[in-house]
Amino acid sequence: MRNWLPFDLGRRKLLGAGLAAAGGAALAARSALSQDAAAQHQGHQMSATTDGKAGTSDAAPPHMQAHGAMITVGDVDNERNGFDPTSMLTDWDLGTVSTLPDGRRQRTFEVEVEDKEIEIAPGVMFPAWTFNGRVPGPSLRAMEGERLRIILRNYGSHPHSMHFHGIHAARMDGIPGAGVINPGEEFVYEFDARPFGCHLYHCHALPLARHIHKGMYGLFVIDPDPELRPEFRDVALSRLHGSPENARWQELAMVMNAFDTNFDGENEFYACNTIAHCYAKKPIRIEKSRPVRIYLANLTEFDPINSFHIHGNFFDYFDQGTTLTPTLKTVDLIMQCQAQRGILEFTFGEHADHEPGLYMFHAHQSEFTELGWMGMFEVVEEVA
Amino acid sequence: MTDETASSQAASPSRRAALLWTVIPFLVLAAAIAWLFGTNPLRSFENGAPPVENLTYERTTLDGGGVRLLVRAGGSEPLKIAQVQVDAAYWQFTLDPPGPLPRGQSAWISIPFPWVLGEAHRVTVVTSTGATFEHEIPVAVPTPEVTSNGLRSQAILGAFVGILPVAIGLMFYPALRGAGLSAMRFLLAVTVGLLAFLLVDAVAEAFELAGASAPVFQRGAMVVFAAAASFLLLMAVSRRGGRPSGVALATYIAIGIGLHNMGEGLAIGGAFAAGSAGLGTFLVMGFTLHNITEGIGIAAPLLKIRPTFRQFVLLTLIAGGPAVLGMWIGSLAYAPHWSALALAIGAGAILQVIIEVTLFMLRNDEDRTDILFSKEVLGGFALGIALMYVTAMLVKI
Numbered sequence: 155m156r157n158w159l160p161f162d163l164g165r166r167k168l169l170g171a172g173l174a175a176a177g178g179a180a181l182a183a184r185s186a187l188s189q190d191a192a193a194q195h196q197g198h199q200m201s202a203t204t205d206g207k208a209g210t211s212d213a214a215p216p217h218m219q220a221h222g223a224m225i226t227v228g229d230v231d232n233e234r235n236g237f238d239p240t241s242m243l244t245d246w247d248l249g250t251v252s253t254l255p256d257g258r259r260q261r262t263f264e265v266e267v268e269d270k271e272i273e274i275a276p277g278v279m280f281p282a283w284t285f286n287g288r289v290p291g292p293s294l295r296a297m298e299g300e301r302l303r304i305i306l307r308n309y310g311s312h313p314h315s316m317h318f319h320g321i322h323a324a325r326m327d328g329i330p331g332a333g334v335i336n337p338g339e340e341f342v343y344e345f346d347a348r349p350f351g352c353h354l355y356h357c358h359a360l361p362l363a364r365h366i367h368k369g370m371y372g373l374f375v376i377d378p379d380p381e382l383r384p385e386f387r388d389v390a391l392s393r394l395h396g397s398p399e400n401a402r403w404q405e406l407a408m409v410m411n412a413f414d415t416n417f418d419g420e421n422e423f424y425a426c427n428t429i430a431h432c433y434a435k436k437p438i439r440i441e442k443s444r445p446v447r448i449y450l451a452n453l454t455e456f457d458p459i460n461s462f463h464i465h466g467n468f469f470d471y472f473d474q475g476t477t478l479t480p481t482l483k484t485v486d487l488i489m490q491c492q493a494q495r496g497i498l499e500f501t502f503g504e505h506a507d508h509e510p511g512l513y514m515f516h517a518h519q520s521e522f523t524e525l526g527w528m529g530m531f532e533v534v535e536e537v538a
Numbered sequence: 539m540t541d542e543t544a545s546s547q548a549a550s551p552s553r554r555a556a557l558l559w560t561v562i563p564f565l566v567l568a569a570a571i572a573w574l575f576g577t578n579p580l581r582s583f584e585n586g587a588p589p590v591e592n593l594t595y596e597r598t599t600l601d602g603g604g605v606r607l608l609v610r611a612g613g614s615e616p617l618k619i620a621q622v623q624v625d626a627a628y629w630q631f632t633l634d635p636p637g638p639l640p641r642g643q644s645a646w647i648s649i650p651f652p653w654v655l656g657e658a659h660r661v662t663v664v665t666s667t668g669a670t671f672e673h674e675i676p677v678a679v680p681t682p683e684v685t686s687n688g689l690r691s692q693a694i695l696g697a698f699v700g701i702l703p704v705a706i707g708l709m710f711y712p713a714l715r716g717a718g719l720s721a722m723r724f725l726l727a728v729t730v731g732l733l734a735f736l737l738v739d740a741v742a743e744a745f746e747l748a749g750a751s752a753p754v755f756q757r758g759a760m761v762v763f764a765a766a767a768s769f770l771l772l773m774a775v776s777r778r779g780g781r782p783s784g785v786a787l788a789t790y791i792a793i794g795i796g797l798h799n800m801g802e803g804l805a806i807g808g809a810f811a812a813g814s815a816g817l818g819t820f821l822v823m824g825f826t827l828h829n830i831t832e833g834i835g836i837a838a839p840l841l842k843i844r845p846t847f848r849q850f851v852l853l854t855l856i857a858g859g860p861a862v863l864g865m866w867i868g869s870l871a872y873a874p875h876w877s878a879l880a881l882a883i884g885a886g887a888i889l890q891v892i893i894e895v896t897l898f899m900l901r902n903d904e905d906r907t908d909i910l911f912s913k914e915v916l917g918g919f920a921l922g923i924a925l926m927y928v929t930a931m932l933v934k935i
Contacts, residue, residue, distance in 0.1 A: 223630040223650045226621050275628075277620030277666050415668020422623075422664055430628070524627030 224524060226431050228276030235272050237288040239432040243406045246395065247292035260301040263294050267310040274413045275423050275430040275526060282369040283310055289428045290409040290453065291372030295395055298350040298379040304343040308335045314365065317358035318374055319493065321348045328358045350378035352475030352495045354451045367414060367455035373407050375449055378478065386478040403447045404440060410452045410460045410517065410527065421456055424517065424527035433529025440531045442510060443503045451495035463487045463518040469500035487518055502533045510534050589615040593663055593671040594752035596644065596873040599681040604650040607661060607673065610752040611639035618666035624651045625659055642754045653678040692807065692865045700799050700861025703826045705854045707833015715841055722841055723909060724918040726899040729835035730892055731922020737888045740798050744881035751875035761882040768886030776894060783898055785849055787839040790894055792856040794887035795832045799857065801881030803864020808872025827929045832857060839898055
């Protein structure tokens with residue numbers, strides 16, 4: 155008799171059977187039920203749009219109302235993680251600068267690999283492999299032409315490396331046989347900071363997908379040398395970290411990433427800077443009058459592309475950041491394959507319509523958005 | 539007197555020893571457990587692997603507030619539900635009771651999700667270790683609320699598919715009464731055949747449902763031992779007053795069929811509650827036809843006696859009534875393990891009546907075992923199975 159009831163059959167067949175009126179007693183039973191159904195359903199739709207339960211009541215802050223009840227529950231313990239996605243936005247690792255005998259500037263970075271369990275979404279722990287205890291790793295920043303020394307120490311449980319997207323010798327490539335080091339070992343990568351742009355580094359030990367997916371990547375930004383770019387000196391100056399022209403800009407470091415927590419080859423959580431929904435729950439404050447520059451890289455594993463879309467505004471895009479004129483002008487959406495990166499420049503200070511308020515940004519793959527990769531810019535007149 | 543004292547004196551040390559040796563094993567067990575938890579000698583087995591986790595979905599309801607799911611945990615450590623996805627999107631949810639779920643515990647997850655009528659949704663629970671457990675809602679329809687109206691409708695439906703066909707089957711009784719010895723043999727063999735079909739069907743369904751239930755309930759083992767227990771229990775009860783025959787035997791057949799119908803009623807009620815049951819006229823009619831044969835089976839052992847009308851009514855209610863009861867319980871508190879358990883108990887009961895009806899058939903023929911291979915018996919047995927098989931085709935999808 156149970157089989158008379160379709161538990162696992164095709165839905166359409168079942169619907170067909172269900173809609174056919176039943177004989178005798180069943181008929182009466184059915185019609186009574188379906189009337190209830192219609193009424194209930196209508197009521198339900200209303201509740202879903204007006205008062206959909208926890209977190210969306212009138213008491214909720216405005217940025218929490220923007221996505222209804224569709225958001226992860228709770229907050230991540232940033233202190234336990236040892237990194238905070240909000241401070242990560244502006245927390246550049248500038249290394250230490252010294253002068254070489256020939257007068258050139260040398261910049262030295264120190265990076266340590268550490269196995270670390272991190273909370274990537276409220277209550278969800280992920281056994282990560284980290285550079286300097288954080289995912290993404292430190293956002294390294296240098297100037298074009300400097301001599302770079304990156305000292306890598308592997309305190310993890312597997313062989314690791316740093317493979318830089320830049321111009322360097324084969325010996326410095328960070329692939330097996332050229333800079334992949336065993337646990338307990340140390341390696342120094344040395345090369346000139348070239349070309350200027352928005353680059354990245356990642357572990358290139360094998361299997362590659364596992365090492366990237368476990369969190370071993372970060373931004374590697376080389377600012378242009380204004381003296382070498384007389385024709386775009388102003389632009390180069392605005393990009394040069396520490397210059398007065400640069401101080402006007404609000405620069406943000408963002409790495410789009412994702413986590414496959416059950417290791418089935420599909421991501422359960424997507425994010426910008428690791429923590430699902432972090433900037434939805436704590437919007438990024440943007441001063442209306444100051445232009446914004448985002449250094450954006452995609453390190454999502456398993457999915458072929460990721461994307462960045464901003465609401466209510468358009469931006470200029472510098473693919474890989476290696477030019478001082480935009481490669482795409484006036485767009486509100488860009489795509490990046492894995493390891494693709496670029497610079498986004500925009501402002502909320504030019505148009506009268508840009509009143510202070512919440513402007514959403516997210517991947518425009520709805521699935522990624524709804525699995526955590528979305529956030530908010532909170533545009534304010536002035537950041538106190 | 540002295541003899542008695544002596545014997546009691548002799549007995550008491552041995553009784554004390556017996557008592558002592560009843561206590562000592564428990565003490566050893568308690569000491570072993572204390573040692574295990576106190577000193578953790580199994581430390582060397584801890585290899586850093588995350589705990590084994592399991593989550594079983596037992597019940598789903600959809601209404602104006604969204605989706606509610608009853609889940610049961612089973613794992614080496616309490617399971618923490620961290621996040622919940624519906625259709626690959628994270629949704630806010632509440633857990634009742636909140637907090638980690640110890641092994642075997644169940645809890646309700648409520649999600650304010652705007653589900654779409656008639657479409658499929660997929661719920662995924664993500665635990666603190668990042669493990670995921672999926673559940674499909676094949677067709678989203680509002681869960682019928684438990685109202686007196688709803689219960690009455692279910693009772694009518696249950697009566698239609700459970701009680702009515704048994705009553706119709708029993709109505710053949712007067713026509714069958716004139717049956718001679720070989721016709722009687724034939725009818726009893728038909729009964730055994732249809733019971734054999736039900737036995738196989740019940741066991742198969744019980745295993746299937748047990749497979750969908752929480753591992754904590756032991757799945758296959760639960761089915762086998764529940765069936766064995768019900769078989770032995772009914773066997774013992776029925777043999778208290780000698781071999782059952784006549785009304786007593788008919789009652790046991792009715793009990794077996796009734797328990798089987800109860801298990802199925804539970805599943806139907808549960809399907810209603812889950813909104814996954816759509817009823818078609820054809821299906822209802824098919825099931826009614828299917829169950830008429832059950833009525834004939836109950837009538838067979840009564841042919842030589844003259845039961846009262848009241849007895850007929852009682853037999854009908856025993857065999858068909860549990861379908862109604864099962865539907866009610868199923869719609870109020872469905873879980874796959876309850877249906878599996880009821881079907882397993884039914885299977886045990888059916889096995890018992892198969893044996894009793896066969897013995898009754900032999901007794902009718904002065905215990906001649908060779909009649910088992912007569913053409914009436916073999917033909918009847920085959921017809922019984924064939925009848926059930928063909929009418930089941932109307933209801934299997």
